[in-house]
Amino acid sequence: MWRTPEVRAEAARLMACFRDAGAIEVEADVLLPADTLLDLYGEDIRARAFTTADPLRGEQMLRPDFTVPVVQMHMAEGAEPARYTYAGKVFRRQEEDPDRETEYLQVGYELFDGADPAGADAEVFARIAGCLQGLPVTATTGDMGLLIAAVDGLSTTARRKAALRRHIWRPARFRALLERYSGRAPVPPTRAALLACEGDPLKGAGKAIGLRTAEEIRDRIAALHEDAAEAPLSGEETRLLSAILSLKGPAEGALKQLRDLAREMASLTPALDRFEARLEALAARGIDAGALEFAGSHGRASMEYYDGFVFAFAADARPELPPVATGGRYDALTGVLGQGNSIPAVGGVIRPGVTLALREGGA
């Protein structure tokens, strides 16, 4: 299945397409320090990275993607604006589907430019669409910034918002939290027993065997008491959040519906202004922006560093194939790796193994 020469040639063709946009070619190490970088990917990739240990450098991982090392390189030595392209393998364990590859080639494009974020989103999307021209693919878009703004806009405690934000990428846990915060799910019996306990719950608990100190456990119990005394999330806000998450359809209609929802939640407005500016920038690049598929939940199954525009191109009528291309905006990641500096950035990758399969499949 893995036919290196053909896939390499396809990768070279795609890379030339990114080079034509003014991107400069960069390389990244295959072995990256896991202790400093792995957390930036979030839980899913953390569980799927191949890790190993080096006696001198400590825990290492086979690069799970290029974005993190490219951001690190750019923040250390790059000047703005910058466009980069790269081609190489990434490595991810596959625990569920033996037909999915554990190593595959990616060809990517990353744009660091703070002057016009909507224009940068449109440039990356249109460039990838252009490099895929002629292939039977359909794009879906989303906006993690909108979901983050929706959570931030809830009228509840900072602690509850932080918990919801952390679980945006884990839909089942997010839903469970929402059920609990809105008072629709009963308090689990063990939690109820703990909360009902009078006096010191650690008294007579026996020898400490976990990693947490007694003080940490007491703090956590105090936080649980505080949370239990909190008023439930209103049904209105819970419905609003569900409405955003289940939104699906052409971007133009989605924007209208979201503007309606924003009348009840003003925190959405800045994210919606960015959404609207992006649609205009996409249209200026010849994309039929209003008809682009938008899904409120899109991006919740991808990299946790995305915090704005997200997109994926899927092969039409070939559900067995992995996504042809994926990408998104990751502004906050540049701040995490920038030691005090940050710069708005957006990018995406194409999988040459998949575009090749499409070309050969009579596309």
Ligand SMILES: N[C@@H](Cc1c[nH]c[nH+]1)C(=O)O
């Ligand atoms: N690094 C991402 C794709 C991407 C590139 N730039 C932004 N996003 C991935 O491997 O899924």
